Amino acid sequence: MAHTRWLDDEEQRTWRAFLTAQRLLFERVERQLQNEARMPHGYYEILVRLSEAPDRTLRMSRLADTSLSSRSRLSHAVARLEEAGWVERTACETDRRGAWARLTDAGLAALQAAAPGHVETVRSLLFDALTPAQAAALRDVSETLVAHLTDRPVWPAGDDTGCPTPTQAEEEACPEAG
Amino acid sequence: MAHTRWLDDEEQRTWRAFLTAQRLLFERVERQLQNEARMPHGYYEILVRLSEAPDRTLRMSRLADTSLSSRSRLSHAVARLEEAGWVERTACETDRRGAWARLTDAGLAALQAAAPGHVETVRSLLFDALTPAQAAALRDVSETLVAHLTDRPVWPAGDDTGCPTPTQAEEEACPEAG
DNA sequence: GCTGTTGAGTTGAGTGTTCAACCATAGGAG
């Protein structure tokens, strides 16, 4: 990049406001889930994705993709979730490198117990503050960003989890708030 | 809360898109700073706030507030930054409980070295993807959320860092992207 | 001058995330 394209005043304020809002919001979401459901939001998301999968079962790599998790993170996380008895791993017959992760009944119960508090939090912290038009704008901006951030490489070296556009719900699933 | 106000379909999609966009964006911002400047974004923010303060110096608690950091986090962070020689702590004369944090010359240099890459990242990942109208909408939504999240208690117990509305720039400062 | 409370800041244990290295199997190319 030749010489820096600095942010103008307007952009600066936008970025800082976004940063602040985002921090404050997710900090509280995180805290609420931690306090009331004893799990970080990342784990909640994993449980949600599993609950939406056919047979409440997914391959680890697929689960990593849909829950926006690196393989390593997922591996560690599932290990914990397994200790808690919420998920179980079984070997994959057809591809012996692979592993299935399955949401147990206890896991589903934990998710269903966590959901109301979480959804209420999201609603009260986010949607209650926004007009319908603002919410629509937020969706528009977010979807634009997701599209922007999922195809191009942008940062040449190393790269990361490929992050394909997340496929959506498929089955019973706990009515949740991702 | 009586019985859960679930998210409707529209809200669900908005929330998931927001979540995804946010994750993808900050993951990359984080990675870029980590790779190119050897510091997490939280540390960058601390350096920025200090660079904007008169005399590049702030009380720890004030620094915690303006950088949206808990006291504990800041304490750990400044300890690291001090090891790196980027910040130095000195005792406060008038209030002997207190401490000043000051950005050293080396710290300012590190910040100035980090800024272009960071700003370029923010621009290319965020602003380059948005129309001016979308950027304006993002700012509007963000500011609404910040207002919403900074006054009310919302979550009764414990509470957290008071998080006053962040005061804005004051001095030389590195032209940055908070 | 005491005593209790609040505020400033630090500390350490516990937990989650990242990164790089690693093992094992799958799937070609020769």
Added chain:
DNA sequence: CTCCTATGGTTGAACACTCAACTCAACAGC
């Protein structure tokens, strides 16, 4: 079949963040 690379997944060390406990000083009220 044999190598060779790519893929699926795990592991451990390093590091950041959280929470709760703690220290020390300021500032009441009496």
